[in-house]
Amino acid sequence: MRRASFTLLACALGLNAGAQDPVTARAKAWLDTLTSPGFHGRGYVNDGDLIASEWIAGKFRQFGLKPVKQDFFESFQFNVNCFPDxxxxxxxxxxxxxxxxxxxxxxxxxxxxxxxxxxxxxxxxxxxxxxxxxxxxxxxxxxxxxxxxxxxxxxxxxxxxxxxxxxxxxxxxxxxxxxxxxxxxxxxxxxxxxxxxxxxxxxxxxxxxxxRNELRSRRTARNVLGMVKGKSKKWMVIGAHYDHLGRMGPDALFPGANDNASGTAMLLSLAEHFARKGNAPRHNLLFVAFAGEEAGLIGSEWCAVDRPIEWNRVTMMVNLDILGTGDDGITVVNATAQPKAFDQLVAINGSKGYLKQVKPRGPACNSDHCPFVQRGVPAIYIYTLGGVAHYHDVHDRAETLPLTEFGDLHALLRDFIQGWK
Ligand SMILES: [Zn+2]
Structure with a gap:
């Protein structure tokens, strides 16, 4: 809906009609980097996940986020089977x-x-x-x-x-x-x-x-954590996993554009927004780019146990995983357990007309919100609906990911985070 006015403006400026809004265009560039061959599908062959973690920490630093631990990293180990040849x-x-x-x-x-x-x-x-x-x-x-x-x-x-x-x-x-x-x-x-x-x-x-497989035992992976100071003593946690499946040898790359370079790009774009002068959030914001999700929610499980901040001060954890389309709106997982948050998202969306629909879903332990839910931290998980449906295959690529509603979803999340008490 917002796109219409931008398209008119774009036409008036002589830009091509398919041009993206600035938020989406910036995210698209990040998504292209995260899915590029040099990041090796953000998996374990050639340490693609570690390369990605370094790059994300660099972005956090550049935006002016502050570490909550001694640096931006939270390291942990797990066994992982991979195929380097x-x-x-x-x-x-x-x-x-x-x-x-x-x-x-x-x-x-x-x-x-x-x-x-x-x-x-x-x-x-x-x-x-x-x-x-x-x-x-x-x-x-x-x-x-x-x-x-x-x-x-x-x-x-x-x-x-x-x-x-x-x-x-x-x-x-x-x-x-x-x-x-x-x-x-x-x-x-x-x-x-x-x-x-x-x-x-x-x-x-x-x-x-x-x-030839290589079972790497106790290999180190790391979550990337950064904070933006708010005006209260409370916190919100915004999370998205950046890891994906990596490579099956040099020939098969799994870029993971939708899953979850898209959510990582959204996390970065929200972090950049709230870290900007004059945009200070109501509550402190903890941004967590999780590792080890595809291996079984290992990074979020680790973070939940490690407690980098006091969970009882967290008013909401928002998990972002698979945000690359939105043609049919979004689904909010755990909406039935967090009706206030869900109602708020629906109300904002209704008044601003961002997305086609905001759909409720019950609890599901299918992404990084789950370890938080299990420890009593209020949490929701958002994913987009419609458009391409490539999943965990070599076709989940940046070139074919439409990012249809990325700008609108960014605006919805921004308004929700700013308004959440
Ligand atoms: Zn995912």
């Missing part, structure tokens, strides 16, 4: 493209060589005798699993369990509809290769694999 998979003479045609299960171990593919079905795992026979047949070979598609949670859990057992026995190949990657804190003996349907069939007979 080129990963190769070749089925019956056909090389598959890493990231686009296949990915490794994040818990994959190593494998090198040519394997005969044995096609297995659920029937091959019924009962201990059949199962041990199947395992016998698979020794020295690779299993290609054919599970029927199911929405049943028990079946899904059972298939997962069988896959884990197989990964400790031999390499595994699994046809999937969509390649969705992740981060694991543990590793199995052999790899599991997820292959797009069509690239592996019932009659595929051989696979050549070159996979």
């Amino acid at each position: 080129s990963v190769r998979a070749r089925i019956d003479g056909l090389s598959l493209v890493p990231g686009a045609e296949f990915i490794l299960d994040p818990e994959s171990g190593s494998a090198s060589g040519e394997y005969v593919l044995v096609h297995v079905h659920p029937a091959d795992f019924q009962g201990p005798e059949r199962r041990s026979m199947t395992m016998g047949v698979l020794t020295g070979k690779a299993a290609c699993v054919h599970w029927p598609s199911t929405a049943n949670a028990d079946s899904t859990r059972m298939f997962k369990q069988w896959e884990r057992e197989l990964m400790d026995h031999c390499p595994v190949v699994k046809p999937v509809k969509k390649l969705t990657w992740g981060v694991a804190t543990d590793a199995r003996v052999h790899p599991l290769v997820e292959v797009v349907e069509g690239a592996v069939t019932d009659s595929s007979s051989r696979i050549i694999l070159r996979v």
Whole structure:
């Protein structure tokens, strides 16, 4: 809605009609940096996450944020499985493209060589005798699993369990509809290769694999924390995770534009706004760029335990994760537990006409607000709706992320933070 007036102005100034408002344009430049190959998908290969943390701390310094600890960093350690080298998979003479045609299960171990593919079905795992026979047949070979598609949670859990057992026995190949990657804190003996349907069939007979995993134990990651002083003794916490999945070797980069370079850019843009002279917030603001989210909310969990500030002085924690669209508005997670905050967002949005809708959702432990909620800190989590839906894949790129409502959402969050008591 605000875009209309800006577009008119842009036209009057002779700018192209698709030009973005200044807030979005600035965020877009940050997003381009965070998703650039030199940041390695803000994961663990080539220390992409640490490069990103240094860059974010530099921004905090430049904006004039103050550290709450001895510097801007809050370090912690966890185990992480990664794949630093080129990963190769070749089925019956056909090389598959890493990231686009296949990915490794994040818990994959190593494998090198040519394997005969044995096609297995659920029937091959019924009962201990059949199962041990199947395992016998698979020794020295690779299993290609054919599970029927199911929405049943028990079946899904059972298939997962069988896959884990197989990964400790031999390499595994699994046809999937969509390649969705992740981060694991543990590793199995052999790899599991997820292959797009069509690239592996019932009659595929051989696979050549070159996979090397590296389980890095107690690797250091760090949250980046900075504050802006307000006029009260209370606090608000604004959080967004900056880590993503990183790389599967040099060939497959997961840039994580929507998840969560977009939220990181929003965090920076709010930090810059409130640190500016004359924009002092009502409450002290703690800005936290979390690490280790994709590995299981490890950074936010650490921060919640570490207590860089007193949580009982926090009036609201706002978590920003996936803010790159907004064509259909936003969802507020934990809205039902924080009705006052939700009502306020709806009221501001109603009077200013920023977004199409502000939708409520119940509690969900699906991002960095969760460890705070669990410790009684009032918290909400906001994500955008509509537009592109690439998720945890190589297609979540800056070039295709529209940032449709970034400027309006920035304004809504700014007004909410300023008005929140
Ligand atoms: Zn995320």
